[in-house]
Amino acid sequence: MRIKSLHVPTLREAPKDAETVSHQLLVRAGYIRRLAAGIYSFLPLGVRSLKKVKAIIREEMDRAGAHEVFMPAIIPAELWQESGRWKVYGPELLRLQDRKQADYCVGPTHEEVVVDLARKDIRSYKQLPVNLYQIQTKFRDEMRPRAGLLRGREFVMKDAYSFDADVAGAHQSYQKMFAAYNRIFSRLGLDFRPVEADTGNIGGSMSHEFQVLAEAGEDAIVACDTCEFAANVEKAPLSDPGFWVPIDGAPQVGPAKLVETPGAKSIESLCQFLGCAADQTIKAVLYMADDQPAVAFVRGDREVNEIKIKKVLGCKALVLADAQWFAQTTGLPPGYVGALDPTPVKMVADSEIKAMPTAACGANRKQHHVVNVVPSRDLRHVQFADLRMAVAGDPCSRCSGRLRSFRGIEVGHVFYLGTKYSEAMQATFLDESGKQAVFEMGCYGIGVTRILAAAIEQNHDARGIRWPVALAPYEVAVLPMAIAGPAAEIAEQVYAELLQAGVQAVIDDRDERPGIKFNDADLIGYPVQVIVGKRAAERVVELKLRHSGDKFEVAIDGLIDRLAAALTIARAGSALSSSSLLP
Ligand code: ATP
Ligand code: MG
Numbered sequence: 001m002r003i004k005s006l007h008v009p010t011l012r013e014a015p016k017d018a019e020t021v022s023h024q025l026l027v028r029a030g031y032i033r034r035l036a037a038g039i040y041s042f043l044p045l046g047v048r049s050l051k052k053v054k055a056i057i058r059e060e061m062d063r064a065g066a067h068e069v070f071m072p073a074i075i076p077a078e079l080w081q082e083s084g085r086w087k088v089y090g091p092e093l094l095r096l097q098d099r100k101q102a103d104y105c106v107g108p109t110h111e112e113v114v115v116d117l118a119r120k121d122i123r124s125y126k127q128l129p130v131n132l133y134q135i136q137t138k139f140r141d142e143m144r145p146r147a148g149l150l151r152g153r154e155f156v157m158k159d160a161y162s163f164d165a166d167v168a169g170a171h172q173s174y175q176k177m178f179a180a181y182n183r184i185f186s187r188l189g190l191d192f193r194p195v196e197a198d199t200g201n202i203g204g205s206m207s208h209e210f211q212v213l214a215e216a217g218e219d220a221i222v223a224c225d226t227c228e229f230a231a232n233v234e235k236a237p238l239s240d241p242g243f244w245v246p247i248d249g250a251p252q253v254g255p256a257k258l259v260e261t262p263g264a265k266s267i268e269s270l271c272q273f274l275g276c277a278a279d280q281t282i283k284a285v286l287y288m289a290d291d292q293p294a295v296a297f298v299r300g301d302r303e304v305n306e307i308k309i310k311k312v313l314g315c316k317a318l319v320l321a322d323a324q325w326f327a328q329t330t331g332l333p334p335g336y337v338g339a340l341d342p343t344p345v346k347m348v349a350d351s352e353i354k355a356m357p358t359a360a361c362g363a364n365r366k367q368h369h370v371v372n373v374v375p376s377r378d379l380r381h382v383q384f385a386d387l388r389m390a391v392a393g394d395p396c397s398r399c400s401g402r403l404r405s406f407r408g409i410e411v412g413h414v415f416y417l418g419t420k421y422s423e424a425m426q427a428t429f430l431d432e433s434g435k436q437a438v439f440e441m442g443c444y445g446i447g448v449t450r451i452l453a454a455a456i457e458q459n460h461d462a463r464g465i466r467w468p469v470a471l472a473p474y475e476v477a478v479l480p481m482a483i484a485g486p487a488a489e490i491a492e493q494v495y496a497e498l499l500q501a502g503v504q505a506v507i508d509d510r511d512e513r514p515g516i517k518f519n520d521a522d523l524i525g526y527p528v529q530v531i532v533g534k535r536a537a538e539r540v541v542e543l544k545l546r547h548s549g550d551k552f553e554v555a556i557d558g559l560i561d562r563l564a565a566a567l568t569i570a571r572a573g574s575a576l577s578s579s580s581l582l583p
Contacts, residue, residue: 001474003508007044010520020216022456023148025465029523031452031473038145038153045524046452048473050156053451054135056187056470057158064180066131066160071113073137077103079112083424092140106139111421111443114161118439119427125165125437128429129173133160135448147216149453150409156448163422163439165431170416170440174206177414177444181210185411187573188451189468191458192411195221196231198307199415206416206442211408214457219408222390226401233405234307236390239397241355243376253358253374256340261369265335267300270369274360277301282353282361282373284337286326289315289346293330296387297339297349299356303389312348312385338362340370342381349375349382409454410447417441459547465525466547469570476505476563477526479517481533483509490539491532494556498530501564522546527576528563543581550578558583 007030014024015034026032031046042050058068077095080086085093086105094106107113114132122130138157145153162173178194185192190212197209209232211221223230231237246252264270267283274281281300286293287309296309310318323334330345338361339349353359359373373379392405421427422439431437447454452471459466469475476498480491491507498505506526508517514533521529531542539556559581566580 001506020147022453045473060180060184061133064176066133069132069134074104075107083112094139094141108140115421115425115427118163124430129164131162149449158446160444162442174416174442181412189470189573193230198235208414209410210412212411212454213406216457217407217409221406221408222403224396224401227399229398233390237397240351243354244357256370256373262367282359286321288321289313289318294346298388305389308387333366336362338364339379339382347382350387351384412446414444464523467525469527472527474504474506476528477521478507478530481514483511486536487532490536497560
């Protein structure tokens with residue numbers, strides 16, 4: 001492609017609303033343009049990179065035995081009423097009416113539509129298993145669309161749905177998708193990790209997110225430094241450290257003692273007042289769980305994990321309690337709620353508290369705390385469970401290793417659904433014994449447009465994008481340093497030969513200063529730049545590898561073949577090395 005005729009409107013300045021690097025660079029380098037909050041147009045370069053992502057996904061989905069379909073974006077409300085989601089999905093669902101005032105929504109995900117397809121056409125176990133996927137535009141009216149393609153309202157997703165006759169089959173389908181996802185993200189050249197994820201209200205243990213490791217990620221992940229364990233902190237189970245047992249010779253702790261602590265309503269002020277550290281205190285977090293008051297206790301330096309609390313309490317909705325409401329309904333004083341006395345309120349405590357040798361804790365009396373609390377001795381009325389948020393340094397629950405923490409961008413999600421949708425929508429088939437049975441399902445999503453942003457978050461520098469070869473809109477940019485003379489002639493020759501060798505190349509044939517060509521090439525992120533300048537007459541060019549920053553002079557003869565060969569390997573997901581390009 002000749003850059004003169006290519007529509008690549010690069011910008012010097014990033015738009016004001018772009019806080020993340022990928023958002024800034026995608027706009028500045030001419031890949032996308034904003035139409036409205038969370039809604040973007042793709043320009044030619046953006047379309048090329050997007051096509052590459054889609055092609056890799058299609059190849060691997062097909063290889064895994066899935067079949068591509070294409071479902072409508074506009075879905076009649078009846079289907080969503082059948083599944084029950086019309087009521088519970090909330091404002092993220094964009095609802096609309098046609099001219100006859102019939103209700104529809106713009107699909108944020110397609111379980112309902114695909115279940116409807118399956119129940120109409122799959123009659124017998126002999127037609128199973130089936131896995132149907134599509135690459136399609138979704139709409140979710142996200143409360144906070146942000147970071148360009150990272151969290152849009154309109155975005156492209158690959159969604160797949162497996163149908164099996166039984167649980168064992170569904171697990172197999174899940175494993176196939178898990179393996180396919182590993183191949184997809186490896187081929188895209190991303191540094192990623194599959195992590196165990198929360199299964200929400202569906203339950204079960206089968207859900208993994210594929211997380212691209214990047215600082216800009218919204219997800220917190222922990223991974224063991226020794227074994228394979230990795231999980232979203234929302235899910236990460238922590239081991240029970242057991243009860244504290246005094247070691248021989250440890251000083252005896254006297255009985256629990258009531259002390260006056262005026263104004264010490266927070267852990268910080270309590271520590272200041274008592275002259276102790278936060279990990280020697282017990283923090284009470286007050287909740288409204290399905291309209292009932294509840295208290296969760298964690299060590300003062302810890303954060304609660306509300307997903308774990310919700311599971312232990314077995315409630316549908318869990319929100320922080322309004323202090324006044326809590327005081328009125330329970331008679332307990334917020335800021336001084338403690339774990340020692342029996343109360344009519346449901347009280348759960350993190351298992352780590354049991355292991356504290358001694359602690360300070362609320363006294364259920366205004367302006368008072370209790371000190372010298374030995375939790376293993378004194379806490380008789382709380383239910384202990386794993387309620388804390390995992391942090392770096394925590395022991396791994398699977399081995400003797402330690403957890404490390406990362407930020408991640410969720411680019412994919414595999415999920416064992418069971419019969420949630422097939423039951424709600426009465427999607428049945430005749431099983432081997434001739435009885436009606438409901439489908440066992442799995443669903444598998446990939447954020448196709450989000451991948452572009454995630455790849456940039458992971459691959460950029462101050463000058464611009466450093467695409468993995470698999471994602472670059474073009475692989476090589478030929479940059480003639482003059483528009484006439486040997487540099488221009490040799491550049492044209494190199495460009496023609498690259499195209500012949502099957503390399504995706506552009507030539508910057510604009511009458512611009514070298515500085516502008518370099519800036520644009522670095523910004524756009526072509527993996528290889530072939531700079532044709534001073535030594536063109538000697539048939540020597542300069543090569544720059546955008547990812548490593550390596551720059552070296554090399555003779556043209558033999559170069560095109562080596563370049564084509566090296567790119568063939570790099571297209572599969574590995575990095576380009578300068579040694580493969582030298583004679
Ligand atoms: P998130 O927690 O980021 O909102 P999700 O759990 O709602 O994601 P899924 O419903 O599992 O996401 O959707 C499948 C995939 O679609 C996700 O793994 C993600 O890569 C992508 N995705 C979800 N929401 C968005 C969005 N608003 N913009 C871009 N991609 C998205
Ligand atoms: Mg979401």
